[in-house]
Amino acid sequence: xxxxxxxxxxxxxxxxxxxxxxxxxAQFDTDLGADSIDQYELxxxxxDAFGLRIDEDEATKLTTVGKVVExxxxxxxxx
Amino acid sequence: MAKRVVITGSGIIxxxxxxxxxxxxxxxxxxxxxRTITLVDPENFTSKIAGEVKDFDPLDYLDRKVAKxxxxxxxxxxVAAREAYAESGIENNIHPERIGVIxxxxxxxxxxxxxxxxxxxxxxxxxxxxxxCPMMISNIAAGRVGIDVGAKxxxxxxxxACASSGHAIAIAVDMxxxxxxxxxxxxxxxxxxxxxxxxxxxxxKALSTRNDDPETASRPFDRDRDGFVxxxxxxxxxxxxxxxxxxxxxxxxxEVSGSGxxxxxxxxxxxxxxxxGSARAMKLAMQDAGIKPEDVGYINAHGTSTLLNDxxxxxxxxxxxxxxxxxxxxxxxxxxxTGHMLGAASAVEVIFTAFALRDGILPPTATLxxxxxxxxLDYVPGTARKADIKHALSNSLGFGGHNVTIALKxxxxx
Numbered sequence: 001x002x003x004x005x006x007x008x009x010x011x012x013x014x015x016x017x018x019x020x021x022x023x024x025x026a027q028f029d030t031d032l033g034a035d036s037i038d039q040y041e042l043x044x045x046x047x048d049a050f051g052l053r054i055d056e057d058e059a060t061k062l063t064t065v066g067k068v069v070e071x072x073x074x075x076x077x078x079x
Numbered sequence: 080m081a082k083r084v085v086i087t088g089s090g091i092i093x094x095x096x097x098x099x100x101x102x103x104x105x106x107x108x109x110x111x112x113x114r115t116i117t118l119v120d121p122e123n124f125t126s127k128i129a130g131e132v133k134d135f136d137p138l139d140y141l142d143r144k145v146a147k148x149x150x151x152x153x154x155x156x157x158v159a160a161r162e163a164y165a166e167s168g169i170e171n172n173i174h175p176e177r178i179g180v181i182x183x184x185x186x187x188x189x190x191x192x193x194x195x196x197x198x199x200x201x202x203x204x205x206x207x208x209x210x211x212c213p214m215m216i217s218n219i220a221a222g223r224v225g226i227d228v229g230a231k232x233x234x235x236x237x238x239x240a241c242a243s244s245g246h247a248i249a250i251a252v253d254m255x256x257x258x259x260x261x262x263x264x265x266x267x268x269x270x271x272x273x274x275x276x277x278x279x280x281x282x283x284k285a286l287s288t289r290n291d292d293p294e295t296a297s298r299p300f301d302r303d304r305d306g307f308v309x310x311x312x313x314x315x316x317x318x319x320x321x322x323x324x325x326x327x328x329x330x331x332x333x334e335v336s337g338s339g340x341x342x343x344x345x346x347x348x349x350x351x352x353x354x355x356g357s358a359r360a361m362k363l364a365m366q367d368a369g370i371k372p373e374d375v376g377y378i379n380a381h382g383t384s385t386l387l388n389d390x391x392x393x394x395x396x397x398x399x400x401x402x403x404x405x406x407x408x409x410x411x412x413x414x415x416x417t418g419h420m421l422g423a424a425s426a427v428e429v430i431f432t433a434f435a436l437r438d439g440i441l442p443p444t445a446t447l448x449x450x451x452x453x454x455x456l457d458y459v460p461g462t463a464r465k466a467d468i469k470h471a472l473s474n475s476l477g478f479g480g481h482n483v484t485i486a487l488k489x490x491x492x493x
Contacts, residue, residue, distance in 0.1 A: 016144030040209045048206075 024066035083321040086332040090162030093312030094130030109445030111294035118272045126286035128293040130310030130418030150188030155313030156220035156268035167317035179232035183243030183267040185422035187217025232260040240477030245425030249338035266315030266426035299382035299412035302451040307383040310418030314426035333433035336488040339363025343480030354395025360482035361399035368486035372400040376468025379432045382412020411459040415446040425475035432473045436489040439467045
């Protein structure tokens with residue numbers, strides 16, 4: 001499964017959104033309706049799924065789906 | 080003239096059905112909801128039986144995001160509240176700021192608590208779900224129902240163990256009488272069938288161990304009773320000011336004519352000697368409703384099937400009504416069929432009592448075969464009975480010595 005698909009799957013599971021809403025450009029707050037606790041839970045979901053820890057400063061920058069994918073790719077977690 | 084309060088909607092999800100009418104059908108027929116526990120491995124419990132809500136999938140009612148972020152007890156409250164709210168037809172007939180919510184729970188989100196406690200121990204406190212606190216707290220059912228139906232009036236929660244939803248109703252009635260709001264969704268919810276929930280009550284020696292015969296294990300007033308049967312579910316009613324309800328042509332189920340609330344100030348779990356506190360609650364409720372003991376046509380007892388409750392409640396009824404009236408008044412415990420839904424129990428039983436008044440049918444103490452010595456009232460044993468009654472009482476008692484009695488009156492039109 002591609003990195004994009006894995007990230008999309010986690011977002012659908014945590015936020016209860018429809019697959020077509022989860023575009024790379026989608027903003028977690030305005031497009032996917034995630035409040036700050038939703039977003040924190042989502043970060044924890046990525047941490048669990050990819051076996052890493054994302055510190056708070058970095059987490060606040062991950063505001064779109066694409067930015068998460070990019071971040072994980074930089075961490076070489078796309079295999 | 081003092082304001083009067085009526086029930087214009089009812090909702091129940093519990094071990095004998097997922098709607099109020101399905102529940103009532105099974106209650107009148109005496110069809111038990113008690114089975115072997117499936118929600119958690121019962122192997123090490125002394126009591127391996129319970130009244131579970133069968134085949135409950137929150138996604139049948141709630142969207143995925145809400146379902147994932149609510150404890151089972153909150154889900155039951157939301158399901159019951161939606162049913163009551165829909166039946167009442169009050170939506171668009173009241174300003175959102177003039178309808179409130181009072182929903183009680185004895186425990187709150189114990190499933191969530193256990194789950195996240197395990198996470199904290201096994202994986203560390205920084206892996207606790209960020210939604211843990213707002214899922215677990217025992218007031219969140221009231222908050223969620225407020226959001227769900229858009230009720231912006233007073234919103235709070237009552238926590239008095241097995242009397243929780245009785246207090247919710249009693250306080251709601253008084254709030255409406257005072258003119259704080261015109262309507263309130265009132266009731267309770269509980270989902271205690273977990274490792275520590277059932278395990279804790281087992282350790283208190285409070286639960287029936289009649290594991291080989293679940294359907295007759297809850298035997299209120301019977302000489303062979305050996306404890307209560309733990310159950311889960313939710314029950315909510317729409318309480319509405321009488322004139323407000325009549326003006327909009329609402330279908331009125333029954334009137335809640337009064338309440339009585341007392342404390343034993345005696346012991347944390349045992350009822351006071353001779354049910355002294357409960358007797359005073361019944362007297363206060365009759366006084367509040369403006370009725371005399373001879374007017375009471377039926378009492379829905381707390382009737383838990385524990386040794387102490389049933390004998391003391393019998394004595395309490397005799398004290399409150401006087402021996403002669405007590406002997407003539409039918410008393411039944413629907414816990415013989417539902418088991419004990421703890422924080423939801425009182426609201427469930429107020430609904431059954433309202434239906435009894437509306438339909439002229441007294442629900443039975445279905446499992447009663449051999450009344451215990453000292454349990455000598457008319458407990459409507461075995462099968463339901465037709466009786467056109469005008470006034471009824473519903474009793475509830477909770478650990479801590481909390482007693483509440485709700486008085487109801489048949490509604491016979493404008």
